[in-house]
Amino acid sequence: MFTRLFGKPKEETTSTLATLNKLNETLEMLELKESVLLKKASGEVERAKDFSKVKNKRAAIQCLKRKRLYEQQVEQLGNFQLRIHDQMIMLEGAKATTDTVEALRIGAAAMKAMQKATNIDDVDKTMDEINEQTDNMKQIQDALSAPIGSAADFDEDELEAELDDLESLELEDQLLQPVRPLPEAKQSARPTPIPQKKQTAHEDDELAAIQAEMAL
Template sequence: MFTRIFGKPKQETNALATLDKLNETLEMLEKKEKVLLKKAASEVEKAKEFTRAKNKRAAIQCLKRKRLYEQQVEQLGNFELRIHDQMILLEGAKATTETVDALRTGAAAMKAMQKATNIDDVDKTMDEINEQTENMKQIQEALSAPIGASADFDEDELEAELEELEGAELEEQLLQPATTAPAAPVQVAAGKQPVRPAARKNTEEEDELAALQAEMAL
């Protein structure tokens, strides 16, 4: 267990240390390459000077040294390529290791969560929730039940009384007198005076009163 716990940081430290060492070596090779390129360029300049001085032998010696420097530069270039290749492989391996560790950690966390919440615990929790819900429903029904005098009222009697009230209301509406429609206006022809019923009624009453006075005088 402790090996697994302390192994990962040690491996990561080793990988980082190796990458640092490769970077240092690469920088060293690049510096040497620059120095060799300068020496090769310097031999070319010397060869030119010896050529102007008609010293062919010395000029050829300069070109030979230039070739040697160029060979070393080429060799250093191969070393640099190998180091770059090693660094790429190491960085890829480091990324792969970190990915595998992350996946392993996620799988362990998922396993722990599944272990903590197995199906039996879920079923037990749902049973408790259903039981609490049923208890709350019973409590609400008990609180909403009528108490005191209202609990003694008979629903059938109340419905019968309501039907009597509705029948009495309907009977009262039927007994109310119908409203009389307004009389239609009488169309009177042009040139004729309309007959006045009220004036005729007054004339008849006056005739009856005159007849009664005549009978009393006799």
């Protein structure tokens, strides 16, 4: 069984689909016959009622006998339908199993082909080439960023010392600048502002003298 499934998966799938279609057609035919028989049984019941009204008891019984025969056939057709449903379920399950196995086999074959196409030695060789190219590119970048000409003769230590001197001079200039008076803080709103007394010329001279001393 497994040999047949694995040996010819496409043919088995086609045969399974054809069988399922045939079973489905048969099931539809049985359902149609069942519907016809149910209508006939219902018709016999109506005829039996009519014969009973006219006191034709024999004819009414004959109608009920035919109704029983129709019902037996309906029951038989129902059993046929159950068998077909059962077989369809089994075939659909088998088809799903076959499709799954076929998909797994295709996946395994694809992986095997990829492994053959990609040898581990080729991978190692490719990685070595990539590392080599990366090192070469780094060397090229270092060479391009290296100073050339007169800039190559500059002493980094001397340049750093000169920068320290410039920073020291800048700090001294900032310390020697005259102290600016702090801006008066904004007064908060008060209900009744208190008037301030104006400074006299003598007080202005004293303030200027204090500022000059602080600058020295």
